[in-house]
Amino acid sequence: MKAKIHSVMGATPEHYKRLGTLKHQIMPWEDGYRTRGEKGTYEWLYFDSQMDDGSTLVIVFYSNKWTLAPSRGPSPQVTFALHTADGKEYTEALELPISSFSSSTDSCDVRLGDCYFRGDLNEYHIHFEKGDIEADVHLVGNVPAWRPETGYFYFGNKEQHYFAWLPAVPEGKVEAKVRINGFTSRYTGTGYHDHNWGNISMMSIMSHWYWGRAKVGRYQTITSYITGEKKYGYSKFPIFMLAKDGEIIGDDAVRFLQFREEDPYIDSKTGQTFFNRLIYDYNDGQQHYRVTYEREEDIEFVRAIDTMSRPLRMVARIISMDGVYIRFTGQATVECFDGDRVVESVTAPAIWELTSKI
Template sequence: MSTKIKEAWLGPGRKDGEIKPIQPKDDALHIDMKKKGTREWWYFDARLDNGYTVVGFFRAKHERTGKTGVEITIYKPNGEKIQKVIDYLHSDFIASQDFPDVQIGKNYIKVDYSNKELPNYEIFLDEGEYGLHLKYTALVHGWKPGNGHIEFGKSNYFGWCIALPRADVEGTIKVDNQTMQVKGIGYHDHNWLNFNFALIIDYWYWGRIYSDNFTVIFAYIKCNKRMDNYPIQVLMLAKNENVILSTGEYELIQENFEYNEKAGNKYPKVLKFNINNQHEFILEVQEIIDADNLLYELGPITRFLAKNLLKLRPGYFRLNSDFTLKIKYDGKSYLEKGSTLHEMVITK
């Protein structure tokens, strides 16, 4: 344990004995846009039946630069990556503090709560030759770990709400000015904080598993010496639409590290999660979908200082892995397999 970190769990221990449903306000705007150092963003992705994978960001304030804007990333079936990051003025950003209604320029997020537990989201992103106009229909109840709010030190915080752990996706995407109808499966979450995450974090893993009967969302955030090298562990398990486990009590084993020159970092080719000897899942990396050296997001002077004075080597991986999921629930044992995407971010 670390006395410098107050985790979000409702208890007992590092878990939620009672899993409380999220509210519309959880996915609304949280930060004061005028306060220095605050950051907030809404993230959406979808794996589509035509072989494309798409990612969309709506940023009140960018997690690293603090700029307002949107991002469209499209991975073509042939592996080509298209990424468009568009900056806007803070004055171009409008959002509700009561429910997820967000507008940045002509781009928007809208929600239909006709079914409050399984809502429908609509996102629209259109920037030049590229765009996403997608409707997300929830398949799993929204979730947040505990109260969704982790405290670091006396005044720093990090919030996380997973409004759509798993959703059917349908709509259109625009690629090279060509519009195509698409269907697939998707995810949406939302983060906000009031400090530079890189100051206290060495690295983190984030991902999910979609099998026939279960949905898993996980995060492993390894803090640095400033926070006693403490690991923040978060995991959700759902059976069909219902969340049945919300916990930070698991064991993680990382194996078979391999160096990637593009990202300038190593990544584990195998991740093994064990939850109280009751549930287990294994991720075995088959392919690097994306790898980046995050120093190149910085300006030239900041990049020089980060690399040569602070000795930082920040990197990013988006990985495609085969998974094996072993679950014991309600007197039954399940063994399910498939493939999934997950990420690793290194900040040190």
């Protein structure tokens, strides 16, 4: 029987020293270009929003989109997805050569052609344009930038592989102007921005992971639950941040979070079992909160194998590297407990995701 390979969230003084970061203090350069296009790396800047009228807008900048096969080298891309309240869907992707891409290591300042994503951990401006679609987004944070410890998750007995994550704007105010086919719409709502990067295929180190975020009344929350691959002993990485009126009140998920999945269903596209309800129960002995996500609709469904060339598909099947990405919308509920009694309960729309091997 093979011994499981080491995996850990970077949380020791040695980890902070190695990275040049500080506990509970985030600097603008941390949202700058972290991988610098090094071979075998990937990186992306993510923005999503729930608008007041029920629409959702997601824009993602990739310095290298190949999270499953980062060894392919830089392939910058920007994706745009707008789902309007009346059921219309607009999606677009812009791919350009690496010569059209630029980014700063001092702060978030990424450009691909005429598209850009820039900001300073509090205020961001995002621009997308391709063909008949053009969008301008202004995001201002209501919750300070945050990360779980260093934000790095290490894999390998020498911690040589990593996946890193920085929620630069856990929740903020959004104003967006979107022009499609000559018609301009203006939106306001709540938004989120995070930054992800790594140096190894995510599918080779993780079995599956959830991520979600929501603004629910006076509460803002980020939730995630990562399960490592079999060779890492299916290691668990619980992640939780809860803020109230913009002040973080709970984020020690390793010690105080209980996670569970409820209401299973069989997905018609893959035949796999997924769950309609996710529950994050946080109880530190002084305060007890529960965040529950209830699925209503899948607004994006991507099977990794469908994005690959035919030879790569064959290899992916052989080495069990096929995976699925699903973005859900539904309702998030935050409950506050006094003992066993719920003393407050609020519900609002939310976006969350699942990435899983098949």
